[in-house]
Amino acid sequence: MRIFVAKDYHDLSLEAAKVVADEIVQKPGIVLGLATGATPLAMYRELIRMHREEGLDFSQVITFNLDEYIGLPPANINSYRYYMFHNFFRHINIKLKNTHLPNAMAVDVDEACQEYEQQIAGVGGIDLQVLGIGQNGHIGFNEPGVDFALGTHRAQLDEATIADNARFFASRSDVPRYAISLGIKSIMQAKKILLLASGNSKARAIYELVHGAVSNATPATFLKLHHDVQLILDEPAAMHISRA
Numbered sequence: 001m002r003i004f005v006a007k008d009y010h011d012l013s014l015e016a017a018k019v020v021a022d023e024i025v026q027k028p029g030i031v032l033g034l035a036t037g038a039t040p041l042a043m044y045r046e047l048i049r050m051h052r053e054e055g056l057d058f059s060q061v062i063t064f065n066l067d068e069y070i071g072l073p074p075a076n077i078n079s080y081r082y083y084m085f086h087n088f089f090r091h092i093n094i095k096l097k098n099t100h101l102p103n104a105m106a107v108d109v110d111e112a113c114q115e116y117e118q119q120i121a122g123v124g125g126i127d128l129q130v131l132g133i134g135q136n137g138h139i140g141f142n143e144p145g146v147d148f149a150l151g152t153h154r155a156q157l158d159e160a161t162i163a164d165n166a167r168f169f170a171s172r173s174d175v176p177r178y179a180i181s182l183g184i185k186s187i188m189q190a191k192k193i194l195l196l197a198s199g200n201s202k203a204r205a206i207y208e209l210v211h212g213a214v215s216n217a218t219p220a221t222f223l224k225l226h227h228d229v230q231l232i233l234d235e236p237a238a239m240h241i242s243r244a
Contacts, residue, residue, distance in 0.1 A: 001223070002230045003210070005238045009198045012234045013042030016130075016196050019230065021050055023128050023192075029060040031120075033129035033182070034088075035140075036065065036080045039196050040130060044088040051092045058094040062123055064116075066131070066140040067181040068104040070154065078168055079104075102152065102180035113152040113180055120186070129190035133197050136160045137205040137218035141181035146219050150183035184222050193229045195220070200236040207240035 006012040020043070024030055034040075050056040065080055074081035081101050089099055100119055106112035120126060131139050136158055138144070143158040157165075157177055166172040187193070197206050208218040209231075215221055223229050233241075 001210070003238075003241070004230065004232045006232060006234050009042065009234050012196060012198055012232050013040075014046055016040070016043040016194065016232050017046035017050065019194055019232070020047060020128065020130070021056055024056065024058070024061060027127060028057060029062065030127045031062045031064065031123050031125065033126040033131075033187075033190055034063050034065050034084065035130050035132045035196075036067075036083045037132050039132040039198050041087060043130075043196070048088065048091040056092075058092045060098075061094055062098045063094070063100060064120055064126060064182075065101040066129075066187075067155070067179050068102045069176040070104045070109065070178040070180060071176055073105055078174075104180050109154045109180065113154065116152045116180070116182075117186065126190040128192045128194060129187055131187070131193060131195040131220075133195060133202055133205050133209070133220050134161055135164060135201050135205060137208055137220045139184075139187060139195070139220045139223070141179045142184050142187075142219040144217050144219065146184060146216050148184045148216060148222060151186045152180065152182050155179050155181040184219060188222065188226055190226075191228065193223060193226055195223065195229065195231050196233075197231065197237040198234045200239060202237045203239045206231070206233060206237050210241045 004015060006015055068080045072079040102116050103112040133139055136144055141155040162175045165175050169175050209220045212221055214224055
């Protein structure tokens, strides 16, 4: 596990964008696993700048998002499809047919989960998976207590996650209770993993990831078992870890 500590969120985002851009240059048809939420927003903005000003080419890139809320249609401003389109996809030259999110409006959610796994396998798997981390140590919507062996699945959101995500909704009661999420098993199959964390609210989870034992009580700790993981943190998120 490699750890890069940036001075602040701005520098974290620039470094993260550089890592992603370097991977795209090395493999123009890369398969990217993407995350949503507040943390990757400035990374996406920098990648957009690199596309517009430096010619970073997304025309062959394929993307798969980690998760999507069950029951939110793509046009809903809180759906992750909406987030990805308005914050990233529409500003670059990616082909929309190459962008994928779980079908959280499916009648048969289990079938939709299986189809998502098959889509990922069909392009050879994820080359670089970008992750955030929740205050409770979740990655994707793999909440504390999750079964390590799960692939893409119907996930019930933890109350701590609902409370944290409520800031994006009109009220806490509007936050969906379920989502389709890549499982820990699915995430661990990515060839490389890049995890971003910003702010002192993530510091305890980062401490557990770096110094704690592997346990489903903190799902992110399973990343310790992966062969190629890079953490990019700002100083507040790294406040509890040893840098020796």
